[in-house]
Amino acid sequence: MQTPIVSVDGVGIRFSTGRRHRSARDFLFRNDRGTREDRSFWAVRDVSFDVMPGESVGLVGANGQGKSTLLKLIAGVMLPDEGTLDVRGGVAPLIEITGGFVPDLTVRENIRLIAGLHGMRKSTIDEKFPEIVQFADIGDFLDTPYKHLSSGMKVRVAFSVVSRLDEPIMLIDEVLAVGDAAFKKKCYRRIKNLRTSGTTMFVVSHHLGELRRFCTRGLYLSKGELLFDGPIDEVIERYRADVGLSR
Numbered sequence: 607m608q609t610p611i612v613s614v615d616g617v618g619i620r621f622s623t624g625r626r627h628r629s630a631r632d633f634l635f636r637n638d639r640g641t642r643e644d645r646s647f648w649a650v651r652d653v654s655f656d657v658m659p660g661e662s663v664g665l666v667g668a669n670g671q672g673k674s675t676l677l678k679l680i681a682g683v684m685l686p687d688e689g690t691l692d693v694r695g696g697v698a699p700l701i702e703i704t705g706g707f708v709p710d711l712t713v714r715e716n717i718r719l720i721a722g723l724h725g726m727r728k729s730t731i732d733e734k735f736p737e738i739v740q741f742a743d744i745g746d747f748l749d750t751p752y753k754h755l756s757s758g759m760k761v762r763v764a765f766s767v768v769s770r771l772d773e774p775i776m777l778i779d780e781v782l783a784v785g786d787a788a789f790k791k792k793c794y795r796r797i798k799n800l801r802t803s804g805t806t807m808f809v810v811s812h813h814l815g816e817l818r819r820f821c822t823r824g825l826y827l828s829k830g831e832l833l834f835d836g837p838i839d840e841v842i843e844r845y846r847a848d849v850g851l852s853r
């Protein structure tokens with residue numbers, strides 16, 4: 607039997623909304639750290655599922671229900687407070703527009719840095735560099751600091767390099783929303799190719815058409831809990847019914 611590429615078992619992560627504040631009493635008694643109002647909440651709780659290699663999974667749910675947090679847990683940039691995650695392969699994360707990119711480095715330097723961090727050899731980077739730049743199509747901005755690019759241009763660079771990393775797992779969080787129509791079309795084609803070549807995908811998008819297009823399976827999150835895990839059409843149907851959207 608095939609081993610899942612991602613196994614999530616009873617995973618939960620808690621965040622705090624409390625603010626530290628220093629009262630007169632803290633001041634008098636030299637409590638430099640102040641008093642913390644502990645109002646923590648579970649952003650993701652008791653979530654379990656397995657994903658097989660090559661599956662493409664859409665995360666569905668309203669704002670603030672834990673979708674991006676779950677992707678960050680899979681990417682390993684956040685650690686769970688309870689439960690376990692086994693991610694059996696490298697992850698190419700497109701989870702925040704500037705995630706992983708260094709604002710003060712140029713586009714050229716960032717492309718090399720990100721590829722290098724994902725274990726790409728220098729000779730492979732040299733070989734892929736022209737194609738990455740061509741796909742991003744950012745003209746004369748190759749030697750511009752990344753922080754000076756528009757948000758659409760940042761996405762072009764990020765998508766172009768991250769989708770060329772040759773990692774078995776790819777995470778895409780809402781990033782396509784800021785790309786223009788022509789660039790989106792190119793991205794759709796590349797995502798399709800990655801899927802065909804067996805890349806496992808997790809996609810967060812409020813564009814339900816995009817989810818239908820890319821994903822076969824859906825995970826519906828509500829208040830951090832996994833409400834429904836099933837074929838993407840059924841998951842979307844259920845979500846639409848819950849939020850009162852007609853067909």
Ligand SMILES: Nc1ncnc2c1ncn2[C@@H]1O[C@H](COP(=O)(O)OP(=O)(O)OP(=O)(O)O)[C@@H](O)[C@H]1O
Nearest residue numbers: 621622623649667668669670671672673674675676
């Ligand atoms: N680092 C953090 N510290 C504290 N709270 C956080 C942190 N990251 C996320 N949250 C909170 O956790 C909850 C889930 O956030 P998350 O970004 O996962 O939601 P989402 O389903 O992706 O929402 P959206 O559709 O709006 O992107 C929200 O209430 C959010 O405010």
